Amino acid sequence: MPADASTREADWLKNTYRPHDANLTVRAVVVGMLIGAAMCLSNIYVFFKTGWSMGVTLTACILAFGSFQLLQALRIVKKPLGPLENNALTTVASGAGYMTGGGNMAAFGALFMITTVRPDTISMIAWFGVIAALGVFAAIPIKRQLINQEGLAFPTGTATAETIQSIHTAAAGGGAGKAAWLGGSAVFAAVFTWLRDAWHWIPGTIGLPVTLAGHSLAQWTIALKAEVVLLGGGALMSFRTGWSMLLGGLLTYAVLAPALVAQGIVTTVSYKAIVAWTLWPGAAILVASGLTSFALDYKSIGRSFSGLTRVFRKQAEAGDSGIAAIECPAWWFPVGFVVLAPVVTALMVGLFQIPLWAGLIAVPLAVVMGFVAARVTGETDVTPTKALGPVTQMIYGIITPGNVAGNIMSANVTGGIGLHAADLLTTLKTGWLLGAKPRHQVYAQLFGVVVGAIVVVPAFNLIIPDPSVLGGEAWPAPSCVVWAGVSQAFAHGVSALHPSSKSAILIGLALGVALALAEKFAPKRLRPLLPSPSGIGIAMVIPGSNCIAMFLGAAGAEWLRRKHPVLAEKTVVPVASGLIAGESLMGILVALLIVTGFLAA
Template identity: 80%
Template sequence: MSAEFVRPATAEPSTQSERETAWLAATYRPSEPNLTVRAVVVGMLIGAAMCLSNLYVFFKTGWSMGVTLTACILAFGAFQALQAARIVKKPLGVLENNALTTVASGAGYMTGGGNMAAFGALLMVTTFRPEPLPMVAWFGLIAALGVFAAIPIKRQLINQEGLAFPTGTATAETIRSIHDAAAGAGASKAAWLGWSAVGAAVLTWFRDAWHWIPTTLGLPLTLAGRSLAEWTLSLKAEVVLIGGGALMSFRTGWSLLLGGLLTYAVLAPSLLSRGIIDSVSYKAIVAWTLWPGAAILVASGLTSFALDYKSIARSFTGLTQIFRRRQAPAASGISAVECPEWWFPTGFIVLGPFVVALMVWLFQIPVWAGVIAVPLAVVMGFVAARVTGETDVTPTKALGPVTQLIYGVITPGNLSGNIMSANVTGGVGLHAADLLTTLKTGWLLGAKPRHQFYAQLFGVLAGAAIVVPAFNLILPDPSVLGGEAWPAPSCVVWAGVSKAFSGGIGALHSTAKTAILVGLALGTALALMEKFAPRRLRTVLPSPAGLGIAMVIPGSNAIAMFLGAAAAEWMRRKFPVTAEKTVVPVASGLIAGESLMGILIALLIVTGVLAA
């Protein structure tokens, strides 16, 4: 490593003021470029591309994939290529890459935080489809609220407590390593990402545009007198699923396989033989299995959330400190670097009324109920930020249902309001946590916090502008949501939870009600065992997220994601050095290549260039 990028000393000063003074003296690099025009432009372009990619992946798998690690590698590779072509003269700086990555993250995560889960669920349970411009404003305002919500807790969580924010820390290490290695590791990772993306794009074109490659490959076996493919148990030629699996933990991967086999090879045939479902199809099966699947996800999320009561208590303690102004006094010079705390209330005073107005106008939520949503979202945002800092998991699976339950009580029967009010808390929580994750990267690299705040807002603008028209492009007919081509598992879960909390559970088959109770018990038990079971037992416990999602996606998707997770795990165990250089770039390239080509093909079909 070059002397220019020496890490800060590991012996941390004890007080916040001492930490900030030491950071200003040893780490902060005010003279280096941060948020340059080219960083904003390229960051918005990469963020828009990753937003499109995440949109495609989300409706296929239910996950939004990480942005920051992929974005910093893409940015490095792009500028290396531009330099080689003599289009740019100066190489991309470390802090420029950090600012660029912050822009890209703000845009790329526009699909998360319940945004697309809520939008998809809204279209599944109602016939109402809002106009594009109001929805662009809706997503942009919610994300901007999350950005402002991060301001008052940044110094507490990062400067003082030094929370890990694992993804932010990993991104800092990645940026350091690729820039220090210059034409070595950095170029190698970018090349792996680029070539895997090209390969995935070519395969997708042959499969979806020219139909030379079949989408699925059935296995020559039968179950209950029907082919495995009819039970959705087949191999898929969708490398986006393999790439997504490679970015998951192996535990989540094998849990998906286990859940998929139990759902489609055990449970579904039993449902058919008992006459509970009347046909063998993905939609018929998932109409029943979504209830236990959603129950597992909600129960495990809420239980894990409740078990982390210390983080929740610290969140509320931090909240009272903000308003009582008990934070440590600003170290000399730090006030000129950090975002002023008055930006937080000003942002909410300015933006909050617009969010409430959209809630009333678009979703018929009473004004008083809309007003409640904004401070509730702030509190949830603070909690989400701390939990993310300590665990690297933003608890939207818990925050969404909590809000849906609250609004199911105060606005009974309002399905759209129930869903979109949860979107507010989930979106604010996600974008607050996302900015703090990138601020952690900046803290480790010596970046300017105010520049990262501006960068996140640029990313939010790009993401909001692209996500709604892209959704309308690839899913012009919302009736395909929840089908085998577009399983949209998170939308299915949000729609199911909304129906349940709005009084629709009474119409369910009695076996589905029993399955909900079993799912709640199983999700709670797994979350408790994750927390309290001996370490050896925890390694063999199935992931509740993997089991729950497996019950609302086709079995073929679960198989493909398991194969990706297994391949990545094998690489990490057998060839750890090679795996460190290749797994994340290759998996990210597979996802980006297929998803972006898939969206291009959808555009060509809509415009009549290609036949459907």
């Protein structure tokens, strides 16, 4: 081990590590499971509306702090929640809340759209849980290399550590205020959603009395949507992504769609009819930009593979630093792999008819991809599932042609392992900065992924009762639409597509590459003026009304940050998170009441 790395670990043990503070307590696990389950429900709602899974850790730590403040006021608990306890709780919540990411819901939804067959609940719970657990174990051997020794940024993990420190410091006085903003906005969103969906007092969409090419703007999906979850989601994204979505939405539905209708390529003015064509250029932009950005980060990829030799090389001096007794033992990863890999392979063969030999390739490939994803996340804060998923789909399109279900779910293995490895390392970065026990965080993450797997499958079955609702205005499910389209293209080829769609794919690929290159090489002062390829690509597969609402959220947050930065720091994340949580949880409750007959649809 390099001397500076050894010194860094020794300094952490001496000055940061807090071995006597409470970490993974029973109450942290229980409350973390409850918050994680709620955030998993919230994220699945948001995912099928927008295509994004929202961040969990910042919201969870604020919500945890506020919950314990309330429990103390009610004299239900006596001892306040400690910073390291909050960190462990947040790790549990993150493991559960992110069960919608890594391609899990994109793959599940795409599979349902294409095959219309819903795999049984227990099998899918096992599928998601085992993949996530394997991702947790994949993070263990690279933790010391990426966090202790190289000190990668993991920006979200660093921000979460700063938030936990600030809200638990009495002098800061910001914790209770942030929790109050979050709670208040959640209540507002929940009431608003009840009035809209249960009592129908508020219209879901507000159209403008303007026509375009003989049809109302609302028919072209250009309208104001009464969904505060979209405003909250927009507020949490960058302003660049927000205005790019508005630009992409207007170009798609006000320019491209009328031209397609005029030429007879699209025969019906409706969201589903339009997106059946715009899916192809939109997916091409997303895939090309993701792969290009991934390839441009070749130094990070190279460091991932060169770092593996250091990770698995025997480090005789590791015990001398005293940190080996605190970190997870190196043997946990191979044992976890030996136990879980056969389960994943068996499920691939049994559930999705993937040949055994192809399944045996998938898991080691996914673990290596997980190592790469973890490093990229540490350096950029972006887990490259948009790149890793299509790479896997392409590989399996070649080696198992025609097997669409296998194509989708093999990519799910890569994305799921990569995301959960990166997610654990993000929370381990928080723990490193706060002085937490790494083993406790691994236990916490495993608690979380178990809860997330148990929650996410029944929730999917509840809100998506029939495959026909996916890809419609109510549930645009853009990521599912993209995954389904890419899998079909790789499995069956693009020869059956309309000639205009083939041309659109080529244009989308070129545009995706160009935008990614511009993003990388343009002068820094010009980058905020460049359209985001993710924003443009997603805008082509969600309704224009969603693009408008998310832009408004992003613009409002940006205005507040520029005009009132102190107020923005206190309110933007809590209020946006509250709007998302309030609407999504109430939306799921209303759906449950409709299914059980207590409310009329």
